[in-house]
Amino acid sequence: MRNKHSLGFALVMCALAVGLLLGSTVVAKSAEVPVESWNFELVGSVDTATGLGTVGGGYSKIAPWPYTQNTFFNTGCYENGLNVGTVGCFRVLNVANPFNPVRVATVEVFDRVNSPRPPLPNDTYWVTHPDTNVWTNDAFNNLPSSTACGDWKLPDGPGWTTGPTCWDKGWITRTHYTAGVSGDFQDGSTIYWVNSQRLSGAPSKRLSYTGVAFYDLANPNIPQFLGRINMAVDRAANGVYSNAGGVHHGFFDGRYAYLGAEESGFVAAHLVIVDAIDPANPVLVGRWWIPGQKTPEEDAIRNSTGIDPQTKLEKGWIPQSGFTPITRDATTGLLKKDYSFHYISVHKIRNKEIAIISWHQAGLIILDVTNKTNPKFLSRFDYLTPDFQKNDKLAGAQLDYAACVEENGQGSACGNAHAAKLVDGTNIVWMADEYFVRPYGHLRFFDVSNLQKPKLISHLVLPETVDPSIDYPKRTASTHLGNNYGNVLFLAWYGLGVKAVDFSDPAYPQLVGTYSYRANDGEGGQATYDVIFDQIDNYLCVTDSDDGVRILKWTGPGAMNE
Numbered sequence: 246m247r248n249k250h251s252l253g254f255a256l257v258m259c260a261l262a263v264g265l266l267l268g269s270t271v272v273a274k275s276a277e278v279p280v281e282s283w284n285f286e287l288v289g290s291v292d293t294a295t296g297l298g299t300v301g302g303g304y305s306k307i308a309p310w311p312y313t314q315n316t317f318f319n320t321g322c323y324e325n326g327l328n329v330g331t332v333g334c335f336r337v338l339n340v341a342n343p344f345n346p347v348r349v350a351t352v353e354v355f356d357r358v359n360s361p362r363p364p365l366p367n368d369t370y371w372v373t374h375p376d377t378n379v380w381t382n383d384a385f386n387n388l389p390s391s392t393a394c395g396d397w398k399l400p401d402g403p404g405w406t407t408g409p410t411c412w413d414k415g416w417i418t419r420t421h422y423t424a425g426v427s428g429d430f431q432d433g434s435t436i437y438w439v440n441s442q443r444l445s446g447a448p449s450k451r452l453s454y455t456g457v458a459f460y461d462l463a464n465p466n467i468p469q470f471l472g473r474i475n476m477a478v479d480r481a482a483n484g485v486y487s488n489a490g491g492v493h494h495g496f497f498d499g500r501y502a503y504l505g506a507e508e509s510g511f512v513a514a515h516l517v518i519v520d521a522i523d524p525a526n527p528v529l530v531g532r533w534w535i536p537g538q539k540t541p542e543e544d545a546i547r548n549s550t551g552i553d554p555q556t557k558l559e560k561g562w563i564p565q566s567g568f569t570p571i572t573r574d575a576t577t578g579l580l581k582k583d584y585s586f587h588y589i590s591v592h593k594i595r596n597k598e599i600a601i602i603s604w605h606q607a608g609l610i611i612l613d614v615t616n617k618t619n620p621k622f623l624s625r626f627d628y629l630t631p632d633f634q635k636n637d638k639l640a641g642a643q644l645d646y647a648a649c650v651e652e653n654g655q656g657s658a659c660g661n662a663h664a665a666k667l668v669d670g671t672n673i674v675w676m677a678d679e680y681f682v683r684p685y686g687h688l689r690f691f692d693v694s695n696l697q698k699p700k701l702i703s704h705l706v707l708p709e710t711v712d713p714s715i716d717y718p719k720r721t722a723s724t725h726l727g728n729n730y731g732n733v734l735f736l737a738w739y740g741l742g743v744k745a746v747d748f749s750d751p752a753y754p755q756l757v758g759t760y761s762y763r764a765n766d767g768e769g770g771q772a773t774y775d776v777i778f779d780q781i782d783n784y785l786c787v788t789d790s791d792d793g794v795r796i797l798k799w800t801g802p803g804a805m806n807e
Contacts, residue, residue, distance in 0.1 A: 252497045254574065282659075284745060284758030284801030288784070289344045292793045293319065293336050295607065296348040316435060316787060318462065319421050319794070322353070333419045335439050337465045343784045343796040349466045353452065354441070355415025362393065362416045379412055379451075386450050386484040388412050401544070417447035418454040422494050425462070428669075429497035429593040435463040436471070436524055438502050440748050442491035450484040455491040455500060459524035472525040476517065477509040494588045496600075500528070502616055503600060505586035512538045512547070512564055513585040516602070518617045533620040535607055537561065537585055550578060556625045568607055569657040569679060572630055580630065582606040588664040599623070599696060601674055603662040609676060611696050624692065631658045640753075641687070641706035648684035659684055667693070673751045674699070675734055677724035686723035687737065689752040705746060705754045718789065719770035726775040731803055733757065735785055737773040743787055745801055758801040763794040 261268040291298055309773035317670040322334035333354035340346045355362070361717040364370040366380040376382060391411040416491040423439040426432055441454035456475040462469045478489040493514065500708045506517040515534035521527045537547035537560070549561040563574050566689065567583040574581055588603040591614060600612040600620070608627040614620045627633065634646045649659035663679035663686065678686035727736030734754075745758030763769045770788035779785065783799040 248331075256561065259595065282742075282760045282762075282797065285743065285785075286798040286800055287760075287762075287795060288473035288798050289796040290793060291338065291344075291346040291348060293348055294793070298345065310748045312534065318465075319788065320424070322420060325346040329774060333415060333441075333444065334419065335420050335423045337462070337468065338794065340784075340786060340796065343779075343782070343798075346794060346796055350468055352439075352468050352470075353412045353415070354418045354420065358414070360413040362413075371453075380448050381676070383450070383484070390414050390452070395547070412451070414454050416451055417444040417451050417490075418442070419804075420445045422496070424497050426497055428496075428590060429496075430591075432499050434499045435461055436497075436499065436521070437462050437468075438495065438497050438521070440492045440495065441473075441475075442493055444488060449486060450477065450479075452489060453491060455489055456506065457492050457495065457519065457527075459502060459521055460528060461524075469631070472521075472523075472527055474519055474527040474529065476506045478507075492517075492572060496589045496591050497521075498591060498598075501530075503589050503591055503614065505589065510540060512540055512741070513583065513605075515586050516589070516612070516620065516671050518601075518620070520617070531614075531620060533605065533612060533614075533622070535610075538584060549578070551751045556627075558625065558627050559630075560704050566660055568679075570653040571606055571631065571660075572653070573631070573656060582629070583661070587662065590666050594665050594667075594696070599667075601667050601693075602667050603676065605661055608662050609665055609691065609699060611672070611699065612692065624697045624699055626701065628658050628689070628701060629658055629662070631656050634658045634660075637701070639701065639704055641704035644687060645684045645704065645706050646685060654682050660686065663724065665691075666728075668729055668748075673748065675736075675748070676727070677726065677736065679723050679725060681721045681723050681729045681739075685721055687722050688734075689747065690748060690754060692751070702752050703754055705756070707744075707756075717770060719764060719772040719792075725773070728778050729797075730778040733799075733801070734779050735776040735799070737776050737787070739772055740770060740773075742771050742773050743785070743797070745799070759801070760787070760797055764789065764794070765805055 247692055264751055285556045295586045317340055318337050334351050337350040338346050339349050363379055367791035371378045380714055381441060418441050421440050421442055423437055425437045426434045437460050438457045440457055443453045445709045454475060455478055455740045456714045459471040460474040461471055462468050470664040479487045486507050488508040492506045495502055500522050502519040504517045504519060507514050507515040509643035511534060515538050516532060517529060519527050520530045536544045547561050551560045553560040561579045562584060563579050565581045565583055583606045585605045587605050590599055591598055591600050597613050598615045604610045605766040606629045608629050611621055611623040612620045612627045649657055659680060661677045661680050663677045665674050665676040667674050672692055672762045674691040674693050677688040689701060690703045692702050693714060694701045717740040722741045723739045725739055727734055732747060733747045735749060736742045736744050736746060742759060742761040746754050746758060747757045748754045762771050764771060774788045781803050785797040785799060787795045787797055
């Protein structure tokens, strides 16, 4: 990534002193309070659900801003669980004109014409057709899967005229993330992968797609499906599926897709590497997992009270769901944790391909993935233990720890590693922590000069200056996704909007800009999801979990003078 403007950052810091003082308390306000922003200007917006120019509705999670095309790609059909208006799909937006972004394509997971989605579980249709309710009726557990159930075609009315003989996995598949070739691997490829994960609220006896699909977007207006790979799942005798959550995040280098996937025989999501040299026939070629994730062979590891000689960390843990405080089990003494792979970026470092992975409550993990069939463990930094958080004396750490203890009692730790990225050309990794209750997920910086011994060097914890019950009508103040430009990180902070963070000195990151807004759906608030920076013109694409896409202009430190 180009860094030609980074010298300007230091020159403006003194002039920003007053702004920094005020900006450290700028937050998203309730609908009755005017929103505040500085160093950002809104220039355009689009409702991804309707394609109209006014924001409102339409979730979007976007892939990296393209360097060879004037479009970016987003999965915009993840919004609201079992919602007939937001079925699984991904959408393509053209942002050649930032003042007028345009939705140019919608690609759905299933065939709306030949295999339409049935009425929703609470639809009145089922009142008069209770025996054919495929969402709840066990009589249909063993129906074969299909993507062309023509006899389910809806008539002019709201329901079916014939009973089902098969069902479509796409009904309960939602997309969340799509990406083309990223980072150090930019090569002009037009191949994109799209994740498949289980729709929230879907019945446990129905199977969704569980892997990724590949598309060619040489013509962004007409994406072409190439192929799909699904992960193996388990199914109990009573028909309930497990290990069927699918793929949530991943990274694509143009040939290999590095995916966080649930899979038969494992506890929680782990690394799966797929070779897509032939995207019409992708093949699984490698895996890596934390010792103890594989079952049943490694049950003994997960239940051990010993120390792992490789990581010098506690070997065992008790699986729990994410976004839950970390505590010790009173009987076994083991920490209760969510050991799920969440986010990955891969980088070329010293002639090796190095994966930087956020592994939920296992923390930061670094792997050498040069050999796709046998990834090599390099290091793990687990900041998600009560002992570590209690003894972390870096600025801001104890403020965060105190809030965790206040909410959950002594002996607890809080957090959930969400997204870690290496800053191009440096040894600095930033880590967003996704945590939706106090103390809310904040921002951390690591030094990975020694890939085998990463070092936590700073925190950026924003002060609590609002009443969450009033001022976060959408989402609370957790960090999420973002991207840097030079020494400024543009980060989505959910209920606090967009934040610009100067990390010229990564040991002392400083807030240098904020953009706050109210959703246009009458409920107020914001749920800022991702921020992508355009290196050429200082424009940013900002997505919201249910309020479309905004295009901003960055006017702060290092901005190009036009």
